[in-house]
Amino acid sequence: MDQLRRSGSNRVTGNRCAAFASLIVWTVSVWAQQPPLPTAKLSAGIHVIQAEIAASMSTRSQGLMQRKSMAQGAGMVFLFDEAATHCMWMKNTLIPLSVAFIDERGEIVNIADMQPLDETTHCAARPVRYALEMNQGWFKKRAIAAGTPIKGLDQISPAAR
Numbered sequence: 001m002d003q004l005r006r007s008g009s010n011r012v013t014g015n016r017c018a019a020f021a022s023l024i025v026w027t028v029s030v031w032a033q034q035p036p037l038p039t040a041k042l043s044a045g046i047h048v049i050q051a052e053i054a055a056s057m058s059t060r061s062q063g064l065m066q067r068k069s070m071a072q073g074a075g076m077v078f079l080f081d082e083a084a085t086h087c088m089w090m091k092n093t094l095i096p097l098s099v100a101f102i103d104e105r106g107e108i109v110n111i112a113d114m115q116p117l118d119e120t121t122h123c124a125a126r127p128v129r130y131a132l133e134m135n136q137g138w139f140k141k142r143a144i145a146a147g148t149p150i151k152g153l154d155q156i157s158p159a160a161r
Contacts, residue, residue, distance in 0.1 A: 036088040040077065042132070042152040044108075044144045048073060051132065053156060055079040063133070065092040070135055081154065087123035088131055090114045096136035100150070101128040108148045111139050 037052040037059060050073060054060045060078050064070065080086055083106055088099050094116050101109045101124035112122035125133075126144075130153060141143070 037076075040152055041155050042075075042077065042150055044083065044139075044142070044148055044150055047142050047144070049075050049132070049134070049150075051075045053077055053079065055156075063088075063093065064095065066094065068094055070095060072135065072138075075132055075134040075138075077153070077156075078133070080129055080131075083127040085124050085127055086115045086131060087121040088097050088112075088114065088133070089121050090116060090118045093117065097133045098131045098136045098139050100134070100139060100144075101125070102130040102132060102150055102153070103127070104129045106130075106150050106153045108139075108144070108146050108150065111144075113137075119155040 011034075037054065040051050042049040042051050042054055050071075052075070054063060054076055060080075063078070064076055078086075078088075083104050086101065091098070093114075096116055097114050098111055099114060099122060100111045103109050103126070109128055112126040114120075114122055130150075132150060
């Protein structure tokens with residue numbers, strides 16, 4: 001009888017583990033298949049940027065996680081609810097990125113390079129309303145630095161916010 005109890009208990013535990021594993025696989029696959037985000041055409045001087053818009057808490061939290069690449073000239077703009085000293089990190093982000101922190105006027109405050117899978121925080125030097133992530137080195141290769149205006153932020157649809 002004691003042997004039967006242990007055997008049944010092991011089956012229940014095994015079933016629970018299998019169900020839990022299935023739930024994890026399903027969650028990761030749904031998470032990795034983020035629905036397409038709205039986009040905006042931004043510019044920094046003569047350089048055009050096709051930016052996905054991350055305006056909600058969930059899209060900002062997901063960001064560019066789990067992506068293996070990003071096209072040149074593509075990026076992601078994060079719209080924050082209010083101007084503050086926002087910070088970014090690279091948890092579960094597989095590609096090296098540069099982030100430009102942008103104030104309410106659309107001017108770059110500072111730029112930071114971020115390494116894949118690194119949880120070090122990179123913060124704005126003063127309160128900002130936006131952050132723009134691009135492939136690492138994109139800003140530097142184009143001599144885009146603090147003080148450069150990013151055009152098109154004011155054209156982002158209120159529905160994206």
